Amino acid sequence: MQKPASVRAAFGVLLLGAFLFTASISSSQTGQNGPWKRIDEGLHLGTFDAPQKSEVGDSKITVLKADPTLYTLKLLCASEHSWKKLTVKEWCRQHQLLAGVNAGMYQEDGYTSVGYMKNFLHINNPGLNGNNTILAFNPTDPSLPQTQIIDRECQDFHSLKNKYQTMIQSIRMISCNRKNVWHPQQGKWSILAIAIDSGGNLLILFSQSPYSVYDFINNLLALPLSIQTAMYLEGGPQASFYLYAGDTEVEMYGSVETGFGQTNMFQMAWPIPNVLGLVRRSEEPS
Numbered sequence: 001m002q003k004p005a006s007v008r009a010a011f012g013v014l015l016l017g018a019f020l021f022t023a024s025i026s027s028s029q030t031g032q033n034g035p036w037k038r039i040d041e042g043l044h045l046g047t048f049d050a051p052q053k054s055e056v057g058d059s060k061i062t063v064l065k066a067d068p069t070l071y072t073l074k075l076l077c078a079s080e081h082s083w084k085k086l087t088v089k090e091w092c093r094q095h096q097l098l099a100g101v102n103a104g105m106y107q108e109d110g111y112t113s114v115g116y117m118k119n120f121l122h123i124n125n126p127g128l129n130g131n132n133t134i135l136a137f138n139p140t141d142p143s144l145p146q147t148q149i150i151d152r153e154c155q156d157f158h159s160l161k162n163k164y165q166t167m168i169q170s171i172r173m174i175s176c177n178r179k180n181v182w183h184p185q186q187g188k189w190s191i192l193a194i195a196i197d198s199g200g201n202l203l204i205l206f207s208q209s210p211y212s213v214y215d216f217i218n219n220l221l222a223l224p225l226s227i228q229t230a231m232y233l234e235g236g237p238q239a240s241f242y243l244y245a246g247d248t249e250v251e252m253y254g255s256v257e258t259g260f261g262q263t264n265m266f267q268m269a270w271p272i273p274n275v276l277g278l279v280r281r282s283e284e285p286s
Contacts, residue, residue, distance in 0.1 A: 048063065072281050073137045073166070085272060097275075099242060102272055148196065174228075191235050193220075203227065
């Protein structure tokens with residue numbers, strides 16, 4: 001399974017202005033033991049060594065874990081906000097988000113999601129494609145999970161479609177029965193994904209080191225994350241991760257993609273049209 005070529009049209013030009021990866025974690029956090037660092041109540045940041053090593057970079061997988069009873073997701077689209085694309089850090093700072101990542105791949109127009117995407121009354125893309133997972137949150141039915149990744153091969157999506165105010169469709173990575181649904185492939189790139197664990201926690205997963213998606217999924221399944229289902233968000237240079245909570249700030253961008261300087265770790269902040277943000281339930285910005 002290959003990434004859509006249309007998403008990569010401007011990559012070669014932007015690499016000319018690339019700069020080195022920047023990430024900072026406060027000194028008060030780095031001294032803690034184990035892979036998880038407590039950022040705040042119900043919010044933890046983990047750094048894991050991938051069991052399968054990459055040929056480039058540090059082979060680390062960064063995981064942000066959020067308790068859905070304390071935190072919720074927020075979708076921001078340039079098509080709903082003055083058609084202005086921003087870096088993920090700019091999206092977070094302007095809209096008071098604790099964290100932000102790409103809300104999925106987008107089409108050649110630079111704004112429209114590759115898959116179905118809606119946010120309350122705003123429809124970014126009304127059309128379903130063949131991808132089997134839909135991230136759903138802001139439920140209208142209080143009996144439903146606050147956030148879930150709907151697997152169309154295990155669940156009746158049409159019965160759920162009108163029961164969530166926000167939906168983002170993308171490519172399935174780990175099925176509802178915890179299977180890697182990708183096939184081995186040659187292409188490798190930085191990867192950003194989202195998952196739900198066995199406790200219902202939301203996991204945002206990022207690897208700057210390049211992997212095929214198949215190998216990245218096998219790494220996730222081998223780590224002590226108890227992932228139940230996972231969905232691909234973005235890869236290559238557009239993949240963006242930003243966290244600013246308490247005294248912790250982390251800023252990371254994808255870099256490597258097969259065919260474009262695979263042995264180098266070029267980095268730059270890429271303006272993106274659709275961002276998935278994390279906010280406290282008691283402090284949701286309007």
